[in-house]
Amino acid sequence: MQLSDNQYSIQGVDPVELCRQYGSPLYVYDGGTIRRKVLELQEAFSGVKMKIKYACKANTNLAVLRLMRELGVELDVVSPGEFEMGRCVGYLGSQITFTPSGVPYPEVRTAVEAGATVNIDSLPLLEWFGQTYGSSKPCLIRLKPNVAAGGNIKIMTAHTDSKFGISVALLDNVLAIVEKYGIKVIGLHQHTGSDIKEAEPFLKAAGVIMEAALHFPDLEVIDMGGGFKVAYHPEDSLTDMHTLGQQITAGFKDFCARYGRELELWFEPGKFLVSESGYLLVTATVLKNDPARFFIHVDSGLNHLVRPMMYGSYHHILNVSNPGGEAKTYTVVGYICETDTFATDRPLPEVRPGDVLAFLNAGAYAFTMSSNYNARVRPAEVLIDHGQARLVRRRETLDDLLRTQEDL
């Protein structure tokens, strides 16, 4: 979002005008930002055979998926629903990896038979895979390297206590099952967690995976998952993707030399590709100047953006209706009958009832984690690309909420 002459705009489009046209609250995605992030990642890893598998749990709007496909990005999915959404926009099964977490085996069967590559995340699934397919279908194995990375335990996935993947401590068991059925393991996978800025945890996890990789002679891929940090707070320093790319590339090249073959390096970013592209536009409804705090209620809540309440995440807020207003301190809260505080004692240009506020970094894990709690409908979504705004999901209606009820 740009500010010029006291007026915010996204690719020249006025966000307040968007709310007038499509209603509030409203999710808006800037396609230009997604294009830029894809390019940044591709350039950072131009020294190796790198593939991006977008972790679409971050944002499954079909327009976003279509844009990813147009940009040559493939997909990582975690459910049959995500898989089918990928296919809706033209992805072939073979362009999709399925990275399940303890899902029922029939889900794995459907994905494999539609041509997807599965990341096997447990010994029982590996055994089932061997019994079912022998050596006839390729797979990746998701190892847990036992590396704690990033600062937030709720979004770490590779530490010892994490449920994800097969601990490297069980490598002998993995190898025994692989040998028993002749399973064709074409890749090893790990995902360290989310919001990781430094190269060090990636390199540490990569080191563990690459050591394990020497036991698998038929590898084509090392999949390093996602997790690149984005800036949520204006003072957050950005991941220097160029330097990170150089460091990881150097380590990977050394590994390939040891392995004796050049492998592909896959990443599965979610946040990095889409977080900054998204804005949740809301409208200030009731201003409550309580002796303890100055509350601003908005026409949204934890039903639309749960990250602040679920992880304590910071989302920067702009008053796009009154950028030049005098700074005041507000506590921004939702309309849900729960404590749904978006921001406590946050300085903002003076907010008046009816002002449109924008939550930044609302492109990842925002709409996809929304709900109908309090029987509230989900917002509409708009994509702005090449300077044109387009409705890419209509607002839900009461009919949508009632559609699955049997007792009407």
Ligand code: LLP
């Ligand atoms: N690959 C796997 C196997 C994953 O589990 C995830 C995220 C990703 C890739 C993408 O991670 P990213 O690049 O987006 O950090 N809802 C939380 C984040 C949970 C991420 C779950 N898995 C949040 O809003 O911070």
